[in-house]
Structure formats: C-alpha cells, structure tokens
Amino acid sequence: MAHGAVQDADEQEISLGDITQSLGFLIRIAQIKVFAAFYEGLGQFGLKPGEFTVLWVIGLNPGLRQGTVANTLRIKPAHMTKLTGRLVDRGLVSRETPPDDRRAVRLKLTPEGQSFVDTHRDAFLTFHFTEKDNLSSEEADQFLLLLQKFTGLH
C-alpha cells in the first residue's frame, strides 16, 4: 500500500499525507488500540485503566499521599478526588487523614484491595505483554524504551 494512504471499504484511496508522520496522531490511534485491548483483557474486573494503575501504585506504596499519586501519574487533583472516591466506594482503598497534617489524605489498600491486587497481578502483568501485538519481541522492547525516553520515565 502506498505511503501515507489507507484504503476504505467503499471509497477511493484516501491520502493522509504527513499526518502519518505525526506523533500526536499516531499516539492517539495507539491509545485507542491499547484501551480496546485493556477492556478486552481486563474489563471483566470492572476497573478502568487509570483506576487499575492507581490501585497498583497504592499497593506498592502504602500510605502515599493522594496528591503524590496524582502528580506521579499525571492525574489532575480534581480528577484524583473522584477516582479515589470510586476506589473507596468499591471498598478497595481507604483514606486516612494523618494527624501531623490534617489537610493531607493518605491512601492504602483495604484487605479487599490487597487481595484484588494479589489475585489479578498475573492478569495485569500478562496483559502488559500481550498488548504489544503487531510488534516482534525486540520491537516491543525498543518501543517501550523509546516511550520511556520520550515521556521521561526511566
């Protein structure tokens, strides 16, 4: 197929020009694809991607401040409040106001939350390694490396 063009079922060939060189465009398409894979593989657990990630990080860092989780995962404070609320409502996470700073909120997993993470750890990790389809193992490694470098998360 010609460079910068895709075929649509009942249409002539469509020229995409330089947008197929656009990181922004490609990343948006990639995200749509990854989200679809997430819901396919992990949707049964009833958590959204961001919720899963937050649960995971709280599990690794019990007692972390809500704002620190938000900063780390690039979640805005307003959204973090709601997201945390959903996890608390599901009984997976508990909030605690530390006495030394009563403005703050510290988060940890409830027993249910811990057991949820323990139970689904494998499914979660397996997902990480099957979501990379289309790419060979070496390409997937390279892709992750470049993403880490691009995002500054290494």
Place this chain on the structure above:
Amino acid sequence: MAHGAVQDADEQEISLGDITQSLGFLIRIAQIKVFAAFYEGLGQFGLKPGEFTVLWVIGLNPGLRQGTVANTLRIKPAHMTKLTGRLVDRGLVSRETPPDDRRAVRLKLTPEGQSFVDTHRDAFLTFHFTEKDNLSSEEADQFLLLLQKFTGLH
C-alpha cells in the same frame, strides 16, 4: 535514577513497579505531553488536534464523505457530526449532500479553509518535527516507525 521509580519533591521515592513497562500507561503520558506541545505550538490558531487533522485530510481529499473521514481517523460518527459542525461554524469547511445519495455528506474546504491550510501548513509540519524532543533524530525516526507498525498505519 532507579528503575521503575520516580522522585517527587516532598516525598520518599515512589515505586512504580511494572507500570513503567505498560504500553497503556506510557502512551497516556506521551499523549499528555504531545497535547501540551500542540497547544503550545499551534494553540494560537484556535483549533484542537482532531480538528486540525480533519481539516488537513479534507484538504487532501476534497469531497470526501464525512463517514469516511471518521473511519479513517478513528472518530466516532456522533463526534464527527459535532466536530464537522465546529469547522463549518468557523467557515473553514462546507457540507454538501450529493444528489446520488441524499443520506451522505461530502466535505470540502471553503476558500477560507483552504487559505487557512495553505497559510499554516508550515507551522503544522514544523510542529510535527519539533514535538519529538527528548529523542535524537534517529530515535525519532525509529519511534515513528514503531508507532506506525503498532497502529497498523503504514
């Protein structure tokens, strides 16, 4: 810095564990970064990323069906209706109902739209090549290639 961990200003080291290997997480962070770069570089023109892309594709394929644009750019029909409406309201795009199929909508640029694309073509293309910071030129090429392969758009 240790693998799988980031430093937050007023906190202990935070463990991110395997999420730094997660395509979903990394792509979300990358998208936040690219969007920020877009608004920084192209926000002055008053169009959002998706609008810019749609305008661009219509410019390259005048008379394209609305649904074909939507399919190609992975935009849902309901959203496409609104997005097209915004471009029409700005006077950049015109809708036309072809007589041979009166259900369809064909899109093309207005003279204003064409002139907009002509005028900002360079800014748009330049953006494509400066949004890749953090990566060397070779890495950026490789990154694009992998994204194209992953998304199936080559």
Place this chain on the structure above:
DNA sequence: AGAAAATAGTTTACGCGGAAACTAAATCCG
C-alpha cells in the same frame, strides 16, 4: 411494487477529565 433490512448521519443523554473557585489547614513573617 412494496415490505424488510441496511446504511448515513443526527440527536439525546451520559461519564470522564479539567479549570476555576472554594474550604480548611499549615506556614510565614512582622
């Protein structure tokens, strides 16, 4: 031809994520 099914797009209703304004608590500083 005419009913049934399919197709193109629009409308309506909703959830997610964000900006701005707000509340409460801690810190600064004169």
Place this chain on the structure above:
DNA sequence: CGGATTTAGTTTCCGCGTAAACTATTTTCT
C-alpha cells in the same frame, strides 16, 4: 501572637467523546 500567604484537597461547572436511540434514505428480497 495574629494577619497574610501557601498548600492540600474538594466542589462546581463545563466541554469532549461515546453509546443508544432516532430519522431519513437506499438497497434487498420476494
């Protein structure tokens, strides 16, 4: 100390993007 500033989170309000239902048109099938 006590007012001003900063910080942590929350609340309110809004826009984007989506699913589901709907309208209009075309195609299919008998």
